[in-house]
Amino acid sequence: AQRVTQPEKLLSVFKGAPVELKCNYSYSGSPELFWYVQYSRQRLQLLLRHISRESIKGFTADLNKGETSFHLKKPFAQEEDSAMYYCALNYGGSQGNLIFGKGTKLSVKP
Amino acid sequence: ETGVTQSPTHLIKTRGQQVTLRCSSQSGHNTVSWYQQALGQGPQFIFQYYREEENGRGNFPPRFSGLQFPNYSSELNVNALELDDSALYLCASSPGDSQETQYFGPGTRLLVL
Numbered sequence: 001a002q003r004v005t006q007p008e009k010l011l012s013v014f015k016g017a018p019v020e021l022k023c024n025y026s027y028s029g030s031p032e033l034f035w036y037v038q039y040s041r042q043r044l045q046l047l048l049r050h051i052s053r054e055s056i057k058g059f060t061a062d063l064n065k066g067e068t069s070f071h072l073k074k075p076f077a078q079e080e081d082s083a084m085y086y087c088a089l090n091y092g093g094s095q096g097n098l099i100f101g102k103g104t105k106l107s108v109k110p
Numbered sequence: 111e112t113g114v115t116q117s118p119t120h121l122i123k124t125r126g127q128q129v130t131l132r133c134s135s136q137s138g139h140n141t142v143s144w145y146q147q148a149l150g151q152g153p154q155f156i157f158q159y160y161r162e163e164e165n166g167r168g169n170f171p172p173r174f175s176g177l178q179f180p181n182y183s184s185e186l187n188v189n190a191l192e193l194d195d196s197a198l199y200l201c202a203s204s205p206g207d208s209q210e211t212q213y214f215g216p217g218t219r220l221l222v223l
Contacts, residue, residue: 102151102152103152
């Protein structure tokens with residue numbers, strides 16, 4: 001069965017420190033993976049997706065099929081990065097068929 | 111260009127009642143997906159509508175049903191409400207191409223007593 005696991009409920013780092021938000025998935029097909037972010041009092045929004053291979057707000061994520069992982073990384077965390085981060089897997093042809101992880105709350109302290 | 115809107119923002123119902131939640135898609139979007147987000151959990155896919163037809167469904171019972179209208183606005187209906195239906199209900203719209211991003215609404219928070 002398809003599954004997305006985010007092992008950390010909360011990740012707390014100091015400003016300027018590196019950040020890695022972990023995401024592991026279980027899927028027998030060719031995965032399409034995303035990171036969504038929800039800032040305080042804002043709606044859920046797409047941060048990045050693996051097919052774009054882009055860097056958004058300094059964040060990157062590499063799909064590792066061998067380890068079935070899609071960890072989100074940023075070399076230097078900023079206070080404005082504090083938010084809820086969700087990893088999601090698209091298991092159907094449409095982007096609507098997303099399976100989300102439970103989310104990791106990132107807290108960046110000054 | 112207006113974003114995705116949802117109504118109402120909050121709702122309280124009692125067990126056994128029925129509820130209708132509404133979503134207005136972003137301009138130009140013909141696909142809408144609905145998600146349920148329980149407290150402390152990630153969103154769970156309920157179903158998707160594309161051009162007024164159901165286009166995929168998650169693991170939810172038939173008492174969760176939906177509609178999409180010609181103007182691409184959408185409704186989520188839940189019959190025979192149960193306590194566990196208490197959650198934030200999100201809708202997301204997209205232009206219809208599978209490669210396009212979904213845009214989420216702010217959600218409707220439903221409390222079932």
